[in-house]
Amino acid sequence: MFEFISQLFAQFHAHVFEGTVLPLLHQAGFGGYAEQAFDATELFLIGAIEVTLLALILGALEKWRPVEPQDEEAKRVDVLYTLLNRLGLLPLMMFFLLMPLVDGLDGWLRMHDIIPAKIEDVFPALHQWPVVSFLFYLVVLDFVAYWLHRGQHRFDWWWALHALHHSQRQMGFWADDRNHLLDDLIVDGVFALVALAIGVPPAQFITILVAGRVVESLSHANLKWHFGRIGERIMVSPRYHRMHHAIGFGHEGRARGCNFAVLFPVWDHLFGTANSMIEYPKTGIRDQLEGRAYGEGFWEQQGLGLVRLIQSLRPGKRMHP
Amino acid sequence: MLPCARFFIDECGVLVAFRGVILGLISAVAASVAHAEVAIVLNSGDGTVSLIDKATMTETKRIPVGKEPHHLMATPDDKFLIVANAASNDLVFLDRVTGEIQRRLDKISDPYQLGFSPDRKYFVSVSLRLDRVDFYNGADFSLLKRLAAPKAPSHVAFNADSSLAFVTLQDSNELAAFELKTQTLKWKMPVGQMPAGVWVTPDDKYVLVGMTGEDYVEVIDWRTQKSVKKITTGKGAHNFLAVGDGKRVYVSNRVSNTVNVIDQDTLAVVDTIPVPGGPDCMEATKDGKQLWVTSRWARKVTVVDLATKKIIKQIPVGKSPHGIYFASHAARK
Structure with missing residues (x-):
């Protein structure tokens, strides 16, 4: 099949x-x-098929069991972010920016007789079991994604960019790609370096990327759905990730938030940042309630992100809500 | 003895005899299967090798081999087939008849295209992604020297006395010649857009270079480093295969979906064979009757009857099929 x-x-x-x-x-x-x-072309076609299926399936699910009624107008900019991202424009931009740097670094290493290690060097049997090495890469990259996400909430300058992602007060599956471009560049850059360091082949990197995108779209859906006591510990659900975006939970406390995991909640449980309450609170950033704006359109949002990044670098300035 | 017992013995006798015939047949089939020749295809996109039964032209097995296997070649002693896994940084040695994995050689940096010098002293591996050309001892694969070779070294060929290795530099539109004895760059010269496949004519006079970004093969007099002719081909001239008569060499055209036949004496195209799906690497049968081509974009291997120029079959394989080999191939001359 x-x-x-x-x-x-x-x-x-x-x-x-x-x-x-x-x-x-x-x-x-x-x-x-x-x-x-x-x-x-493959990336574009996969993205087009993916977006169509997500719109059909998650769109139907959101109609079936929505957490809250939503204003379609508020989602429009998120659709743009999703199309830019999933149809390959942003990944290609990142590719052309990052790959020469990564290849340059890799080439330099080779000239110094350093060949980056790969999991198969430790477990040669994995040469015949690429599915297992794929799972290994998936887990490692998800672990990295967890800590990057912690950083996005921890550091004021990074939060100045990442806040855009949290500024959607009507969560829905389109909201997943609502990110500042510089935030995307940083995260993708780290991913590319880690992928190089552990030897992820480009073809598997695309599969990991697509698998991650599908789960993340689901986890952002306006959907009253949790995966049960065990399931909630295995995979990030719409309930689980909604808590991460929730006012009063998602950006507060010692870790400046909770439920940072992207695919596997195990990291939150290991590092004490899990919130398992079966609730579906209102989402957004607390200071939005006090009237702080994060921009409406694409360019306004991108511009505001940069302005606040600069502001955050001034001494004594605290950006976090 | 009871009649029913007698019947049982008779029946058993018949069964035993019948079983003997069956077992004989099975072992005969097994023996033929064991020696059945396979075509070995590298699926660079999914890191596998497709083994195709040559007789039935069906894929019988797909085995993981490593990350991004692009090119392959037989060892000079014809004992093994070497598969270069670019992203795994290793070489895998296969049984060249059955395609079974025999051993793996690690720490070969980003091997994309490979070549042994004709005198077998040097093994050259070009690293397309990392702009490197690596020179190894042909006897034991110990690294002799690693040279920076910007940009995008793509394919490699050698002159007859093994003094030079010719390497196409795909992204800087150049042909480079490296002196094997000293492992140094001897010269570089500009050629057309996106040079890929490279081939030295049997008389050792010319280097033919396939221009993947254009629609010709450039003929280089390597002694004078002069471009002497442009042979117009289909669009996207990519890779070469000689078919054993010392006269004709085939060139695949990835954009126009054709294979051109070039006469190496007149340096002119003498025939055109349509091959759909982005023809890339090729292999010809020893009897000269069939051409097997990896159709890169279509995830298929296309088998062409050379007498009629008709497609016999397109065989589905893995993602982005690239190198192809079978043991009973036409001579490489």
Whole structure:
């Protein structure tokens, strides 16, 4: 079944690439970038299919069991963020910014006879079990994502950027990609370095990326759903992540928040930041109640983020609500 | 003896005899399967090797081999097939007839394309992603020297006396020649856009370079470092394969979905074969009847009847199939 779907997608991918992308590329004098363009086309098509399925499935679920009624207008900018991100524009931008840096670093290491280690060096049997090494990479990257997320809440300068993500007061599955571009760049940069350090192959990196995106869309959904006593400890649910965005819970306390995990809640349980209350509080940032604005449109939000980043770097200035 | 017992013995006798025939058949089939030749295809996108039964033209097995296997080649003694796993930083040695993994050699930095010098003294590995050319001792794979080679060294070929290795630099549109004895850069010269496949003609006079960003093969007189001719091909001229007669060399055109046949004496295209799906690496049967081509974009291997230029079959394989090999191939000349 999986092979059948895979071949079906391959035919579609080849058809779009050979019929449209490759001739245009060659005409524009970039024929030699065919392999990169082939991968980018795949990323775009996967994103398009993913967004369509998410809109259909999560859209239906949100109608079925919503936490709260929502204003469609408030979601519009989040749809833009999602399309920019999932259709590959932002990942490609990051790719072209980050990959030369990562390759440059890797190349420098090789010239000094350092070849980054990989999990298979320790467990050679994994050469024959790529699924196991894939799971290992997934867990390591999720662990890194947890600590990056802790940093986004801990440091004022980083919170100045990350607050944008928390400023959506009507949580929904479109809200997942509402991020400041600089915040995305930092997070993706760290991910790329970690991926290099542990030897994640590019093809698996895309699978990890897509798997993460699907779970994160679900966890942001306006959906009254928790995974039960055991399930809540295995995978981040809409209930679990809503607490992270909740006014009064998500940005308060010693850790400046709770439920930081992206995929696996185990990190919150290990490091004492889990909140297991089965509740669905109002979301947003506390100071929004006092009238603080985070911008309405894309450019306003991006601009405000940068202004507040600069403000946060001034001595004595505290940004966190 | 009871009649029923007699019957049982007879029946058993028949059964035993019948079982003998069956077992004989099974072992005969098993023996033929054990020696059945496979085509070995590297699926660079999903890190596997597809083993295709050549007789039935069906994929019989897909085995994980490492991360990003792009190119392969037989060892000079023809004992093994080497698979270069670029992202795993290793080489995997396969049984070149059955495709079974024999051993793995670690700490080979980002091997993308490989080559042994004709005198077998040097093993050269080019690192497309990291802009490096690595020179190893051909006998024991110990690293001799690692050179920076910007940008994007892509394919490698050697002159007849093993003094030079020619490497295409895909992103800086150059052809580089490295002196093997000293492992130093001898010269570089500009060529067309996105040079990839590189091939030395049997008379050792010319280096042919496939211009993947354009629609020609550039002919270089390597002794004078002069471009002497541009052979117009299909768009996206990419890789070469000689088919054993010392006369013709095939070039795959990834954009126009064709394979051109180039006469190495006249340096002209003499035939064009349509091959859909982004033809990349090729292998020809020893009898010269079939051409097997990895159709990179279509996740298939395309088998072409060379007499009729018709497609015999397209065989589904893994993601982004790249290198292809079978033991009974046409001579590389």
